[in-house]
Amino acid sequence: MNSSCPLHPSFPFVHFAALTLRGFALKGFTVALPLGIALALLASGPLIQAQDAALRKPVTLTEEGRKVHAATFVFDGHNDLPWEMRTKAGSSFDKRDIRQPQRAMHTDIPRLKQGNVGAQFWSVYVPADTAKKGTALQQTLEQIELVQEMLRRYPDVFEQARTAADVERIQKGGKIASLIGVEGGHSIENSIENLRRLHKLGAGYMTLTHSDTLAWADSATDAGKSQGLSPLGEEIVREMNCLGMLVDLSHVSDETMQDALRISRAPIIYSHSSARAIARHPRNVPDDFLPLVKQNGGVVMVNFFPGFVVPKAAEVMAQMFDVRRELRAKFPKEEDYDRELKRWEVANPYPVGSIHDVVDHIEHIAKVAGVDHVGIGSDYDGITKVPAQLEDVSTYPLITQELLNRGWKGEDIAKLMSGNILRVMKRAEEVAKEK
DSSP states (O other): OOOSSOOOTTSOEEEEEEEEETTEEEEEEEEEOOHHHHHHHHTOGGGOOOSOGGGSOOOOOOHHHHHHHHTSOEEEEEEOHHHHHHHHHTTOTTTSOTTSOOTTSSOOHHHHHHTTEEEEEEEOOOOTTHHHHTOHHHHHHHHHHHHHHHHHHOTTTEEEOOSHHHHHHHHHTTSEEEEEEEEOGGGGTTOHHHHHHHHHTTEEEEESOSSSOOSSBOBTTSOOSSSSBOHHHHHHHHHHHHHTOEEEOTTBOHHHHHHHHHHOSSOOEETTOOBTTTSOOTTSBOGGGHHHHHHHTOEEEEOOOHHHHSHHHHHHGGGHHHHHHHHHHHOOSHHHHHHHHHHHHHHSOOOOOBHHHHHHHHHHHHHHHOGGGEEEOOOBTSOSOOOBTOSSGGGHHHHHHHHHHTTOOHHHHHIIIIIHHHHHHHHHHHHHHHO
16 A cells, blocks of 8 residues: 655665564565664664675775784684594694695684684584493593694694683784683583593683583583583582683573573683574573673673574574484484585575674674673584685684774774683683682
């Protein structure tokens, strides 16, 4: 029906490629609205997806962007290079010398330098089903040794860091400060003594669960057992505080998040998670937890995987961990599992989105929790697809550029890139000394 009322000439025209309000979706329409309402709509975050990623222009790095990015450094919370090396190169840096470009991977030394990576938590992930086989701890130890071998092989590039002061010293010396993250509490095989052992070997954080619920902690992608943390789980969190080991809540259920935030005296982290208000995947952090993260002093380090950041992809990938669990049970050999997972993804396509989707998550978390509580946790070499313009570790400067395009200040970009996780580490170290 055509209206006889003309659009107000002083009102700005707002075109919506897509609009979602309370579950109702509308596409491709233009309205004239009072300026205040128009601005409020365009700034209202996940309730209104006013910019279709396909229509947003590629980011072009400017000289200002280069300078702002060079003035800080990237401290990424999660990179799965060790598992990629184990499964694709037999844990051999002779087979894949990362001093040379390795285009089959997201990570190599030349691109780390291009991206201005100054510190990295290297994940020593092993699959959750290793717990059922009784090999979780042993395989985790092997992955820690692989990281140590990388440090020995490239001593001019990498140096192990245990503390925030180590990170700052190593980065200022021109090397990449290398830390270890244990991705899943299954690696300690229900033993606090094993937790201590991993910490002694350099583990700086432990993700409480991975894809499977444990006897002491519920996963976001499996049926619960303890409605969060069991008494043993609570004891593990307290011990991590005493060790100065960061408590990582990526992968855990909402109930486990709630328990850990209640118990932990030190700031927690989400080493590689995004905002559930934008992309409804259980791996992401709900809005009602973001103020709790702020209160705790923690940080949410945004994941780049399209299945966690692109709304439509999150719908497709909502059951991805169930699928992966089934495939691992059917295909225990890694090469068979990889083949079947690729077949599943071909049969269940999903959009990869772009850098704009990732920056949307960064901005949303900064808006709700505060700019002091957001970081970068790419998940490179642990994800099967990447957004456009975030193809590998060389692309971090484009995030800086897009944030500048959106009005961010250099000092806030520095917090995102490394300042916030350094602050969290320093506070966790202080809490450990208070025991």
